[in-house]
Amino acid sequence: MSLSKLIPGKTEEVQAKRERRKEARPGELLDAALDLFVEKGFAATRVEEVAARAGVSKGTLFLYFQSKEELFKAVVRENISGRFAEWNEEFETFQGTSAEMLRYCMTVWWERVGATKASGITKLMISEAKNFPEITAFYQQEVIDPGQRLIRRILERGVERGEFRIVDLDYAVYSVIAPMVFLVMSKHSLGACVPQGKALLPERYIASQVDIMLGGLLTNTTPADPTATISPDNAANNKKNGARN
Amino acid sequence: MSLSKLIPGKTEEVQAKRERRKEARPGELLDAALDLFVEKGFAATRVEEVAARAGVSKGTLFLYFQSKEELFKAVVRENISGRFAEWNEEFETFQGTSAEMLRYCMTVWWERVGATKASGITKLMISEAKNFPEITAFYQQEVIDPGQRLIRRILERGVERGEFRIVDLDYAVYSVIAPMVFLVMSKHSLGACVPQGKALLPERYIASQVDIMLGGLLTNTTPADPTATISPDNAANNKKNGARN
């Protein structure tokens, strides 16, 4: 409490700024913590660093979070806001093909999640899942499950409308999720350790993934024989395929 | 070489056992360390735990590895053996369609890497990449780059033989890699925190991924419009696509 409090005029402003900052404190701490947890992992991040990056002292951090672990949980909770409700609605009323929906889904996910700091949570959860079973379960139920349901609904819509031919719907969702998870991992892990210019370009990456996912790799758009397996009937396959090509 | 070694009976065996153990030590420690690093991360793993799991005392670990960090590096180095040379050769002489090659590639990768402990290295590297820039660079050059080149060659073969139609070859490789990385992450992270029965079935997962990758999602095997983007001309797209369908 400074003397300035007694000085009229300026006082209010300062007071106001201070309170604004005060309310912003937890948020600033969560931001700083997210950055550092993502960058170095939970264990390797020191609370003092978090506090310093948030511009407060170590003690202040513990004013807002009971422990480092609670801070971690708060970071996760804070960044997995139920955007799915909003998205669900958006997709419920989507006009257009299911292919467009998928493309739109991934594009919008990148813009609103993947490209933002929130994407760090994915990396964080993957790195620390085993150390925080409780928060992992929470994440599973708040993020993974809704996400899968959302994608599943898109795929179902495609199938119902005759746009998609999907053999194994339960696992097809991973064809959408896997590329996104990979992109996030690339951004926050190995990809971040690669020289400038060699890093993944997100838009191009997403475009490629969507194209292949939607279009397939085969030129003869006759679907690949999904029952084809490699061995032991390799020869047979070779013949059959050879014939087809 | 002592005379006692020539004396028949128990001596020889015990001697042998001791020497075998001595030679086995580093391997046992590396195994234990891999397990724990993958499970809990580098920082959260205590060297004493590693030693205990390997059945030795703390001090013994430091007999073989100068520090915890050296242990980490050794774990990574040990598990990224250049299997690629062997694989390259295998694929050089592969008889069959490129579709088969891809399917075979992923199947064999799962059997020989994904399903084994070695797959933990991927999770480990992704979690700790930023904390170990040196070993990350090593991993990049010893694992990631060769892996990408291998897959790229398969895709090129497919294109050359007229089997594949690939728009963006540089990024198409990620359509093969991403599913594998995702599978490993699932196995070692979130997926491991899920109740039995809900976990990913690797074979089915791979089958689905390959099918979709190869066959595409669209029933009309006319490729998706690769130039299609979502915004800002959303409406236009909707119309155009709507027309097509």
Added chain:
Amino acid sequence: MSLSKLIPGKTEEVQAKRERRKEARPGELLDAALDLFVEKGFAATRVEEVAARAGVSKGTLFLYFQSKEELFKAVVRENISGRFAEWNEEFETFQGTSAEMLRYCMTVWWERVGATKASGITKLMISEAKNFPEITAFYQQEVIDPGQRLIRRILERGVERGEFRIVDLDYAVYSVIAPMVFLVMSKHSLGACVPQGKALLPERYIASQVDIMLGGLLTNTTPADPTATISPDNAANNKKNGARN
């Protein structure tokens, strides 16, 4: 500067005490460390002991000194304050014979250094010199060299004024230094392990050393005034000795 500081009563005092303690910490730690390093050597001294003797916990020590080694360096640095500047001046203006100067020099050295904790540094440096080459060089240049120069100047003065006859000036300085070093060693090492009563009496020791140094051992010489002391009974002594001469 908080308002609470302006509130009279206990607050202020306590605050003050805390701050005073905080500022005193490093000094208290250095004192404790000097004691223990001198007593047991660097390696055999545990930081926890140092902290305990300073009345703080282990962790607190590391708040002020990065490592045990830094603590050692700080201990040395702290205790070799450039008293030589002050002394040089004192001797520059010294009135009296060069014999008196020498006697005064050694007496004053004992009072201001030898008898104080600072003398432990000599023992410490001699014990640990080889383990701390860097700080040893520092000590050489900050203590030994200036000390030798100071003594050399006294001897030169004596020679110039025709009081001293010195054959080998470079080595004559050691006739002054050696007794002081020996005294310190005695105090802090073997001498400290001897039963009460057998220990060296510093004043008597210095008197003897000075007498012999000044007067020589041979009878065919007018003895130096062996009872001459600097103060306060200088006159009385002079008379007694004068009688003898």
Added chain:
Amino acid sequence: MSLSKLIPGKTEEVQAKRERRKEARPGELLDAALDLFVEKGFAATRVEEVAARAGVSKGTLFLYFQSKEELFKAVVRENISGRFAEWNEEFETFQGTSAEMLRYCMTVWWERVGATKASGITKLMISEAKNFPEITAFYQQEVIDPGQRLIRRILERGVERGEFRIVDLDYAVYSVIAPMVFLVMSKHSLGACVPQGKALLPERYIASQVDIMLGGLLTNTTPADPTATISPDNAANNKKNGARN
């Protein structure tokens, strides 16, 4: 036990060499230990280093010495052999002035002790005295006391023969001891950390010390013969000095 044992001829030699070495073991270990203890102090010396320098394994060291502490004691004991009996006798029958005796005493001490590894013991004891009270007492009684008695006897002789005028005999001995201790300290501590060329020249140092001790610094005295040396012209000197007295 190697196979070579079964080969005739060479066997004996090898066996012989082995046994010779075997008996030399403890000595080699003591030598190595002395070196290292003197160089780094007791605590900072690792037994493994000692063993390595002696060319044996760590385990072997413990075959000969129960513990590191026992090794220390043995090192001290080994190097303080009662040379005093021999010296006492030598001095009992000394022909010549007491001044010569003193000069001879210091010269011979340097040759037989100061210049050899044994001098390291002094440094060692001074550094570690407080940590080894038991062995310190032993050292006091085996080395310091006899040494002081020896020197005292020389001084007494000088006084009795009217050669020396000594006011405080008890402390006069330190005028002989201090320079020697200082020389040893210089050799093994700070002096060893000084650039080549700046180091103390022992002979010159001793000459200076003896000259000053004998002759005094004051001009109003017949100088001690500064050219006096002990050998080879010992007899000549004896005569000359004898004449003077």
Added chain:
DNA sequence: GATGAATGAGGATTCATTCAT
């Protein structure tokens, strides 16, 4: 005897957490 692999108590250092100010 000799070896050196193994041990584990001991010590330096870190860092989450507390609390007086």
Added chain:
DNA sequence: CATGAATGAATCCTCATTCAT
């Protein structure tokens, strides 16, 4: 509320000592 000095449990690492070979 905010601070940051203080704490001490936790952890990495060392090294004297043991013991099976």
